[in-house]
Amino acid sequence: MDIASLLNCLADPGCMAGQIISGIIIAMVLFLVASGLSLILGVLGLLNFAHGSLYMIGAYFTYTVMASIGNFGVALILAPIGVGICGVILERFFIKRVYGLDALYQLLMTYAFILIFDDVVKFIWGIFDLSIRMPSLFRRPPVTAIGTIVPFYYLFLIVVGVLLVVAIWLFLSKTKYGKIINAAASDPEMLMCLGINVPFVYTIVFGLGSLLAGVGGALACPLRAITPGMGFAVIIESFVIVVIGGMGSILGTFVVALMFGLMRSFGILGFPFFELAFIYVFMAVVLIVRPAGLFGKVRI
């Protein structure tokens, strides 16, 4: 334990701001992945372990677009759309067959797709670690604020993350389509009686969740090596966030992703040997006290 480090940092606005930014950055990419997972879990009731692989495919698509066009903005649009289409195909041909089945069947099928996707990326892109350069727009001196520095790309990540939270929330709560998705989550039979094509809604939701994973993968590209199996690194943490936040709650996912990021960035200061343990202890407590998650009752 290094409590002195933690206290010193809390007393120093520059240090505290730096760690807060670090925590928010961890939270943003995780939120994008976890929000798609939460949507799929909340509406479709599907334990999608292959969600991390969709994030990985987003990163590989981004790499390909960058390698051929060299424009990160275009990659940021095309790669998630590509992942969304992959998600739609996956749902139409395979996933829809395990709706309503025991969680074990869902787990087996989605786990199988983790292995399949890993082999597919090895086949297409090879086994070597790939990476992309920081887009030229963001290769500029970091911004200095409150005694700390904030890299320009991190500011962009924060803005994109917040915009997406607002956009998803507006879409789900204020639009007709969002209301249909909400209805599909709570009473699909009734929705079907009203003439809505529920299987189609499910496909769209799965595609949307996949697209969000793709956004996460695309945004992570300039910061991480692109490797087969990179989805493993985010899927467990995303599940933890969704479980604590409340399955299907986008607000819960966002708040808990932020908590997760901050607990990690400050935990590293004070408890570098076991900072990860905190979040799991927290999850255990939440599951005992509030099994539906912190925002479990908040409808998406």
Place this chain on the structure above:
Amino acid sequence: MMSKNKKEKMAGKGLTRREFLKASAGGAAGVAVAPYFAPRLAYGQKPIHVRCHSIYGGKAAVLGRSVTDGVNMWKDEVNRKGGILGRHVVTSFRDTRGKTEEAVRLAREAAASGEVDLLLDSCSSREAFAVKEVSRDLNFIIIATNSKTTELTANPKTRAPYHFRSAAQNLHDMAAGAKYAAGLAKKHGWTKWATIAPDYAYGRENAMFFIRFLKMYFPEAEILMELWPKLWEPDFTPYVTKMLGAKTQAVFTSQWGGDVVALLQQGALYGLHEKVKIFSIDLGDFTAINPVIKAFGKLPEGIYMGTRANPLTPATKLNRDWFNGFKKTYGYEPSGWSQQAYSGLLFYQKAVEKAGSTDQKAVRDALAGLEIVAPWGSPPEQKLALRASDHTNILYTEAWGKTVNKMPYVADVLTLSWDDIFKAEKEYFKEKGWV
């Protein structure tokens, strides 16, 4: 029914369809079984079967592939020269998927099959300790080619008589690395240090050794923090900000593969490698160098790194030829894992020749204390040895240098002395009661 003319047109020169089909089937069968019978036909003896277990999936897939190519490179060289004891060499590979239970199952299966003569365990430390017990249980030789964890072979209480290691070792790497770092730290006054290492056996052990030996060579060094991101950690930003916040002057890291790439990518946003001197034991591997170059457009200069599987370490013709031969054959640079698997096979080759057979006991007796010449053996003799007392590989080139943006990406290479390494090792063993 096909007309006679058509039949003739199809087969050409009067060959009937029946004859054509027979010839095709015979040819196909011949092609299919030829690889199996060819060794017997060539040498009239059963081939020597080398089995290699490695990781071919997930993030370590690139390393598994580089092991396979290192093994096949050795096999082709040996077979071109007539095999071992006049016997052709065949290889086979199995994927442990990085799972200990699978590594144990495969090792047990290979040892009990009666089909495998020589076995390589080319996985990580996590699997190596469990696989060692298979060797002990079945009295079957297993050479661990990747596990660097010192305890694997150093602790006399847990040694297994048929178990060997051709991998480099954390204690040796860190004794060398810390001496190199201490020399520079003394010269430049870098007293405030941090370590950042992956949170599992390999990272824990080498950070511990680095700190121990750094303080031994440079007592003024102060360790401000020890950081332990989990293996495959995607987010290094809080670690970077913590190091910068504490005004760290120098950091040792054993992050490897994609992790060292991510650390440098995220660190670069804060100017990490300009503000803090980085000493990386694993950046020197081309599996890390290449993606770092892609991420930055060039290799950032001035990072201190351990260097292995590099034509400059050592800068001899033998090593250069091996490196270039590998690259030419497989289209990419070898990794440390390819090199260490190749070492294991060189040891096996000489031991079988010395023993005159592949009998496990005879080969084991030949392996203990065996010396070979290898491309990365310490110059000038370029010898490697499997020390008889603890069955571990010694005398490989221990070198560090500074990154430059030009192939082979390292300059100012300093090769560390094994006398110093042995001295540091002896003191540690004495303290642990392992002498």
